[in-house]
Amino acid sequence: MHHTRPAAALAVLSMSACLLAGCSTGPEGDSGRAQASPVAARAAHTPHIRLNAADGQKHVSVRRGGRVTVAAGKITKVSLATANGRVVHGAVSSSGRTWAPDAVLDHDTAYRLTVVAAGAGGREATKGIAFTTVAASDRFTGTFTPGGGSTVGVGMPVSFTFDKAITDRKAVESAIEVGSSSGQAVVGHWFGPRRLDFRPQQYWKAHSVITVGIHLDGVKGAKGAYGEQDRTVRFTVGRGQVSTVDASAHRMTVVRDGKPLRTLLITAGAPNSTTWNGQMVISEKLTSTRMDGATVGFAGQYDIPDVPHAMRLSTSGTFVHGNYWGPDSVFGHSNISHGCVGLNDVKGGGDSHQDGAWFFDNSLVGDVVVVRNSDDRTIAPDNGLNGWNMSWDQWKAGSAR
Template sequence: MHRIRTALPRPVRAVAVLSVSACLLAGCGGSPRSEDDSAKKPPAGAAAQPRIVLNATDGQKGVSVRSGGRIEVEHGSIAKASLVTADGATVPGKASRDNRTWSPDAALDHGTTYRLTAVATGGKGAKATERVTFTTLDEDDRFVGTYVPEHGSKVGVGMPVSFTFDKAITDKKAVESGISVSSSSGQKVVGHWFGAQRLDFRPQEYWEAGSTVTVRIRLDGVKGAEDAYGEQDKTVRFTVGRSQVSTVDAARHRMRVVRDGRTIRDIPITAGAASSPTWNGRMVISEKLVSTRMDGATVGFAGEYDIPDVPHAMRLSTSGTFIHGNYWGDDSVFGRSNISHGCVGLNDVQGGGDASQDGAWFYANSLLGDVVVVRNSQDATIAPDNGLNGWNMPWKEWVAGSAR
């Protein structure tokens, strides 16, 4: 969400920062304007009346802490800007270089009442004044979306953009419309809701290797549910690395690692035993751990194993599927039999200190977002929302899950 300025700056569109009801009842600025008003010009030779645009109306509650104290002036400049709390404490702020906007130095406090005064002057002594008292959004009345991947990261071609919201969203269209995802590759990107708190974005096919993905989050003031308003307003960018897709054939006990269309390694593996088979399907590496404890009690196998130092573990599902190093299995099982409780095991040593081992090599050569495909296992295909595994959903069904 960006704005292009003409010779005279346009007012901030307050509909993005106020509740819908407040906008409808009170207007979205200290000096509201209609489309007809914006088209009017002063008579030739007359000075334009300065116009003050605010992001709060007098008496309004639930105002954004990010933009509620902002002032913008058309056809003039700011002569005075004052923002104080109800008890008279001054909120520091500064004007822009052209003196047409003024903003607090930091976000306002939640659930706090403020008095805002703005005076603007224009040509030939023209003057305008606005005074409003407003109360910012209470901290309990906001929703926040955590997301992956992180800004500035480099990921594999399978990494979706995944948001998890801390409150159930009822107006999915409003929230989804507040997030845009685009790729330098030009691939079409579509969102899909998994329930009321998770929204993932992906293209029809894997991201193009070497592309840059931009995520624009414009949720400030968006009403996601009753007493749940967004505050986030940021842009996130990440890059897609080389293409690496590794295919596990559970029946052959092998994994073929293909990078940029060329096989670079064929690794002997052990997959899930007949009593605890590995999921089939396309799975995305969502977490990398040099060493981690794996306790069967956490995934329904209480008493069957508890290994405190599993080396080179990479998560493939929320339910506990990993591809990881295995030092406790005999060398003879790799490439010959399936003995695990559902994970894909690669030969390794305790402590993971031997870089020549398959487990260490695969860990060092994998990115978050790389794809691991499992075939010929005796289990079903993994659910699309079990991990970052929406690639297992047909595109038509994926698109149908968008709220736009």
Template sequence: MNVRPIPGASIAGRPRGRHKRLALIVGGMLLAVTACGGGGGSDSGSDAKEKNDKGSTAAAASKQSEAVVSIAPKAGAKDVDTSGVLKVSASNGKLTEVTVKDDDGTAIKGTISADGSGWTPATHLAAATKYQVHAVAKDSEGRTAAEDSSFTTLSPQNTFIGNFTPEDGSTVGVGMPFSVRFTRGITKPDDVKKAIEITTVPAVDVEGHWFGNDRLDFRPEQYWKAGTKVTVKLNLDGVEGRKGVYGKQSKTVSFTIGRSQVSIVDAKKHTMKVMRDGKLYKTIPVTTGKPGYATWNGQMVISEKFTVTRMNGDTVGYDGEYDIKDVPHAMRLTNSGTFVHGNYWGGDAFGNYNASHGCIGLRDVRGGYDSGVPAAWFFNHSMVGDVVTVKNSTDPTVDPANGLNGWNLSWADWTK
């Protein structure tokens, strides 16, 4: 007899819900087996890791810059020359940053070329100094590459320094140049000149001029303006002044320009007009060089002051003609022996006739004790760097190298 199951009834007395639970269990087991067996075209765990590793490597490779930074001299180099050796370059990219510092943290200025392919220092390096170099370049994709290096410069066997005037911290007249005398003759003048930097407040163009191979003077085109502050950086340490001879001096010097005083001596009228700030301050009777011993014409700068000094004709080629041990109120105008000074032996020459051996004489007393005489007044109202200009003498214009007298060169000749 056939029995048809009644819809919704259980078979063989078992409820339908149990079939559902069994189906879920079996399905879960099959799913678990599939997941663990790696069938059906799915990646296994090891295959996925391998692909991930390959992807990471490719990504890293795509991020690496193609730019290459090169630094000369090579890392760790010693006895490196102070100029012409340090260079930084980039290939397959452009330099974006170059830093060169010594162990004290002092940076060397330099310039990256317009195309970014190279960097060169703006100045020489110091001697016996270790330098650290850090350089960065970018490729066409903007990815950076960096390089670091260090080296040490040479310790020179032969050196030079510059002896300078005026002194640091001094106040000087409007005609005072900054003058440097080197202890060795210089055969690389451009390199040495470049190593001396002058700045002023207010700003004015200052240029240097060589007198021979051991003296370099700096001045503006016109006399300094009163109150100008001048700062000079002598960056001579490491500069090669001549083959195998290096500077060993690094110093900053500052001085100030005082009030303006320019005195005009007329050798024919036997007078000196003292001008302060462009106005007549005082007129003083003088005597200048007699025939055969005429005073130089031209602009001369007071370079030294002596309350009392000895003047001996033997030292300037006038053998035996005079030897005065107590010349009062003397101020040097040339290296060859021209002074403006007190004169107690000149009688009535002052303002009347020329009686000296080339100096400019002002009336004084022996011992220089009288502050009221013209020589004492002028001495007390003058400073190193003031200008004394002589005109209408029968002698030629003073040699610009004879004393601090470069003002007798035109600006065109000074800067030539």
């Protein structure tokens, strides 16, 4: 039986064919013949080999330096060997478009890489390079907090500390992407050449998920400083808790998700050792720790081996912690500490009903503690994770992007 195509289908097919052939219509409406350029036709079928190093390049990444990607074709042969002839084995992907070594390359080693690929119609392309990988001594690493998988408070910045001074701050900052499921814009700020923090304008939205993409592999941060890290980590923001200490009223009000949760009686810094004012972030929680005055400029004034329920607020030694050695009468009435915020507690910290234990159990790293009405200045933004004490304009001015 003879079938006739519908006219509409023929029209669509004709137009598709015309577009594919690059047709043109003359003044009389006649279709011109497709004039395919021989050069264009060759280019369309010639595979394109992409490598992660240039010929003669030094300081090449040990993770990416030997990898191969091919467009408009498939890999037919890869040869990767050290300058002294040791062969590096690898595998082609199922698509035939990528090849990777079985293991990372050696540091400070010369390699020769040759790739052959075939395109449609059997047209071949070959590319060969020689390169040298980065020396182990020329690496830099960024340690960061918080860790992947953790749950933190709304004030927790993403803070990187680099083991070498960074001179190309823009390259390093641009290789780290921090985003939030809340959609909040996140900006980096450099505290000197070794520290880079990221935060939004306001505290993180409660229950949001923060994604940190660390793509430093191959990034030159300074002379003799090349990154190798390439990973993505995620952490979760918990409920929103901000506690405000009124040093003159000797009280701390704990507010969770906008609602007052509890008011605790405290003792803050004595007149000759006042507590910093400002927004401080809990950076560490210690069930018990030793506090020696000699480490913070108060040698001989105290050395307590078992301070319970200690939560760090500054690098310089400010904590919120349980206090079992002060008489009950000082809490809510007078300031006797050497700069910390003290809560009533018992030796050993074993009584969960004590204020020190309660606050410890109900706090997360990343929670905010705001101190007001202390006879002292505002804490420095880089003393701990306390960049919230800068205006948003000041914070953005410290970005290298």
